[in-house]
Amino acid sequence: MKYFIGNWKMFGVSKSANIIKKIIDYVKKDKKKSNYKVVIAPPYTLLQNFSKNFNSKFLSICAQNCHFRDNFSSNTGSISAYMIKELGVQYLILGHSDNRSEGDDEKKLSLKVNNALNNKMKVIFCIGENKKQKKLKKTNLILKKQLSKVLKFKMKSDNIIVAYEPIWSIGTGFIPKEVELKNTTIFIKKTLKKIFKSKKTPHVLYGGSVDGGNIKELRRIKEIDGFLIGGASKSYKKFIDIIKNYYRN
Numbered sequence: 001m002k003y004f005i006g007n008w009k010m011f012g013v014s015k016s017a018n019i020i021k022k023i024i025d026y027v028k029k030d031k032k033k034s035n036y037k038v039v040i041a042p043p044y045t046l047l048q049n050f051s052k053n054f055n056s057k058f059l060s061i062c063a064q065n066c067h068f069r070d071n072f073s074s075n076t077g078s079i080s081a082y083m084i085k086e087l088g089v090q091y092l093i094l095g096h097s098d099n100r101s102e103g104d105d106e107k108k109l110s111l112k113v114n115n116a117l118n119n120k121m122k123v124i125f126c127i128g129e130n131k132k133q134k135k136l137k138k139t140n141l142i143l144k145k146q147l148s149k150v151l152k153f154k155m156k157s158d159n160i161i162v163a164y165e166p167i168w169s170i171g172t173g174f175i176p177k178e179v180e181l182k183n184t185t186i187f188i189k190k191t192l193k194k195i196f197k198s199k200k201t202p203h204v205l206y207g208g209s210v211d212g213g214n215i216k217e218l219r220r221i222k223e224i225d226g227f228l229i230g231g232a233s234k235s236y237k238k239f240i241d242i243i244k245n246y247y248r249n
Helices: 014-029 044-054 081-086 106-118 131-135 139-148 178-196 236-247
Strands: 002-007 036-041 060-063 091-094 122-127 160-164 203-207 226-229
Touching: 002 091, 002 203, 002 236, 014 036, 014 044, 014 236, 036 091, 044 060, 081 106, 091 106, 106 122, 122 139, 131 139, 139 178, 160 178, 178 203, 226 236
Parallel strands: 002 036, 002 226, 036 060, 060 091, 091 122, 122 160, 160 203, 203 226
Antiparallel strands: none
């Protein structure tokens, strides 16, 4: 099973439902739909509407973040995993570099992941190194720390998906070299096996400037279990092209 997950970030209003409708129409007709899962993460403002109208076997709705406190609290402007789950949303992105840069450290992320899992949600946990860390050849060290400081053996690994998003790649149009990305994905899976003490590991996705062109290169890396897609997911045509080109002979 491959994942195609669209992260809209701060994009989308009510009429953006047309993008979701077009994607669902494509998936319904696609003969290869049993090979993949489509997930879209709109902003908080659209979660209830989209979850109510579009959650189905063809597409699932995802939230982009939550507060580290669960249930209810006095944190103005925040929303908890409990509140998100109550809307019928099953997926939750956590640890994205955008949120890490705004204060999401390992302690907060550990609480967030635990809260999401306790609410029986599926967590898409993002990791990635910045340009300086890559240049200093600290990629594996950084990824290992990000994984081991948050994910724990006691957690339900079946409900965890890891998304490797090198920060230096996001929005740049550049992606890692094929052999480099393959080796990094293998390293992540080995690290996850050690954390969960299991041969079966969470799915590992790639994210960072994924588009309809480079997906032909990315699909050669069989170790990658899917993709977290940013800018291209805001256009139903570009998003569908990624799926089409991934399976095109």
